[in-house]
Amino acid sequence: MTEEKPRLIPTQPWENGWAPDTSRVPGTRRLWMAGTLALSVVAACVTAIVITDRQAEDPVPVAKIPAPSPGSTYPGLLTFASPSASESVPPGGKSGLSSAQPTTSAATTPAPAPDVKGSASAPASQAPGKPAASPSPSKSSAAPTTPDRSALRSVESINYPGRYWHVSGGLVRLDPVGGSESREDSSFSLVPGLSNGSCYSFKTHDGKYLRHRDFVLRADRNDGSSLFKQDATFCAGYSGNAGTVIQSVNYPNYALRHRNFQLRLDPYGYNTTNRQDFSFRVVAPLA
Numbered sequence: 332m333t334e335e336k337p338r339l340i341p342t343q344p345w346e347n348g349w350a351p352d353t354s355r356v357p358g359t360r361r362l363w364m365a366g367t368l369a370l371s372v373v374a375a376c377v378t379a380i381v382i383t384d385r386q387a388e389d390p391v392p393v394a395k396i397p398a399p400s401p402g403s404t405y406p407g408l409l410t411f412a413s414p415s416a417s418e419s420v421p422p423g424g425k426s427g428l429s430s431a432q433p434t435t436s437a438a439t440t441p442a443p444a445p446d447v448k449g450s451a452s453a454p455a456s457q458a459p460g461k462p463a464a465s466p467s468p469s470k471s472s473a474a475p476t477t478p479d480r481s482a483l484r485s486v487e488s489i490n491y492p493g494r495y496w497h498v499s500g501g502l503v504r505l506d507p508v509g510g511s512e513s514r515e516d517s518s519f520s521l522v523p524g525l526s527n528g529s530c531y532s533f534k535t536h537d538g539k540y541l542r543h544r545d546f547v548l549r550a551d552r553n554d555g556s557s558l559f560k561q562d563a564t565f566c567a568g569y570s571g572n573a574g575t576v577i578q579s580v581n582y583p584n585y586a587l588r589h590r591n592f593q594l595r596l597d598p599y600g601y602n603t604t605n606r607q608d609f610s611f612r613v614v615a616p617l618a
Contacts, residue, residue, distance in 0.1 A: 485617045486611050498550045546585075561581035
């Protein structure tokens with residue numbers, strides 16, 4: 332019969348002579364694994380930061396858009412010619428605003444014939460001993476000048492043909508053609524823009540300018556302020572076969588449109604509905 336040895340009880344080392352192994356700290360393997368994992372995470376973060384910094388310092392080269400030359404607009408817009416020095420002549424070019432219109436050259440007025448009595452070729456008789464009288468210049472009356480109609484234009488709606496911009500009560504509406512007075516209020520001088528000579532301003536027959544105020548188009552007197560000049564300057568925007576979109580110079584993402592036959596300034600973009608309300612055709616003057 333085998334002799335059963337008493338089982339060692341670790342909680343009673345003083346009774347059986349057993350003592351715990353103190354040469355290794357409990358959980359050492361887990362500590363090493365946790366430390367290795369932490370170092371791996373730190374190394375991955377440092378690598379990601381270094382790669383990000385390198386990409387920020389050395390970005391992918393992007394094609395540069397050349398700066399627009401004087402007298403031109405950004406890509407997608409129409410190109411305008413350099414503005415003329417005279418205010419009565421709008422900038423040229425193939426834009427939707429500068430529509431072609433035949434102009435007649437002014438006839439050259441012949442120089443008035445010299446006064447026979449005062450000309451040097453036929454001196455007046457003089458008394459002996461008296462100096463000859465100096466010839467008196469002839470006084471020719473200036474010929475009356477007619478107003479330049481080459482810059483006059485009218486603006487017609489695309490989706491409402493037969494209705495034109497018309498100044499009524501200080502506001503600009505889209506109205507049908509009326510009498511002579513209505514035709515005069517529907518004809519405007521297309522002049523270089525007050526704030527940008529590559530764009531345009533619309534001048535009425537009584538010297539006012541079309542400008543937007545509170546996003547409503549109206550005719551006002553030029554007060555000389557920078558705000559007025561910007562409000563009264565418009566550029567030909569995107570155009571198609573139907574007509575031209577007339578954009579504001581100080582609100583580039585806004586364009587003129589008619590709503591309830593009232594001209595106003597509204598946002599214009601890819602999601603814009605009723606795009607035909609923004610399209611106009613610049614035609615010969617009605618007046």
